Amino acid sequence: MQSLIDKSRFIGLEECTWLYSGAETPALKVAAEAVQTYMRIRSLGPAGRENNARIEASCKANVARLLGGKPEEIAFLSNSSEIVSMIAGAIDFKPGDNVVIHTLEFPAGVLPWLLLKEKGVTVRVVNHTRWQVTPENIMAEVDSRTRIVMTSHVSYYSGARLDYRSLYARLKQTDTLLLLDATQSLGAVSVDMYEADFVVCSSYKWLLSVHGLGILGVNPTRLSAFMPKSTGWRAVTDMFSPNRFESFAFLEDARRFETGYPSYPTVYALNESVQVLLDIGVDRIERHILDLGSELIGKLTELGYEIMTPAESERRAGNICILSDSGDELAAELQERNIYVWGGDGRFRVSIHLFNDSEDIARLLQALDCCRRSSSDRTEGKKEPL
Structure with missing residues (x-):
C-alpha cells in the first residue's frame, strides 16, 4: 500500500x-511555515491581532468540520489534561455521587477524578477483559448517582476502539454525562461530537499539529446550563462592562470555557494541518x-x-x-x-x-x-x- x-x-x-503517531506526529512543513507566519504577524501590531482572530476562527471552523459540529461549539484551552480537570471541577458533586472510568484510560483521564474522593465521590473503575471494554461493561456501573462517564474513544494502552455512540445512546436516557477523549482517534477515524456531551483532544498527535492546544467540543443538547467554575476575560460577554468589579455574565457558547488567549503558534499550525486532513x-x-x-x-x-x-x-x-x-x-x-x-x-x-x-x-x-x-x-x- x-x-x-x-x-x-x-x-x-x-x-x-x-x-509513533500515538505519541506525536512528524512536523508538516506547512504547519512549520504557519508558525513562522505567526511570528512575522506579531510585528504588525493591531493588524497582527486581527489576523490572529481570523486564523483562530478558521481553525475552529476546520476542527468543527472534523467533529461534525459548529465553530461556536469549539473551545481552545492549553491542553487536554487541563480540560478534563476543568470539567471535573465544574460538576457540583455531592457526597455519594460517583464517576465511572476504566482501566484502559490514560492517566489524564484518571487523576482528576481521584481528587474527588476527598469530597466523598466514589470512582468506579471498570476492568478490561482481554484489553477491551464494552458499553455494557460501563453501563453495568452506572446508576442514579453517576454524574459522568469518562472514556477514550481509542485506548492509548491497547488500541481498542470503544463504541461510544452505543454508550451515549444509553446514557442519554439518564442524567449521566459522557466525556469522550478523542486524542487517539481524531484525525485518524471519524468522530461525531454530537454522540457525546464533551469531546476533548490534543493537538499534536493524529491532527498533525504541534504541542500547545487542548480542543474541547461542547454538545449543547444537554449542556446549555453547564457553567465552568473558573473563568477569565475571554469567557465573559463584556470584560470592560461598567459593573465589571461586581459581576459578569458568561458567554453562551463554548467560549465560556476559555480563560485567556490560546497558543497562537499552535492555532496557526493546527489550522493548516487539519485542512490537510480535510482535503484528503x-x-x-x-x-x-x-x-x-x-x-x-x-x-x-x-x-x-x-x-x-x-x-x-x-x-x-x-x-x-x-x-x-x-x-x-x-x-x-x-x-x-x-x-x-x-x-x-x-x-x-x-x-x-x-x-x-x-x-x-x-x-x-x-x-x-x-x-x-x-x-x-x-x-x-x-x-x-x-
Missing part, C-alpha cells in the same frame, strides 16, 4: 520510519489506516506475536499494541535503526497514519526479526557451559 501523502511534505520523515478526507484516511493495520496484524500474528489490539477493523484505529515485557528496550533498539515506535508498560505500540505505507511495515518487520535474533544470541551467550 502507498501512503496518502508524500513523505516529503514532512520535516525529516524521509530519513526515518515513523510509527477522514474516510480515506480511516480506510488506509485500517487496511495497513490489517496487513501489520496479520504478519505479526504469523510471526507469533501476541496482539492486544482487536483484529476487527471496526474495533480499532491507528494504534496496534503488542504484548512485550521488554517493550521499552525494543523501542530503543528500533530507534537506533531510525524506526520510531512507543515501548513500555508491558507492550510496544505501532501507530499507523496517512503517511505510512507497506514499505514502513516491511522495514519494521525486518528490524523486529533482527532484534529477535540479537536477543536470542544474547540469551544463548548467558547459558552456563556444560
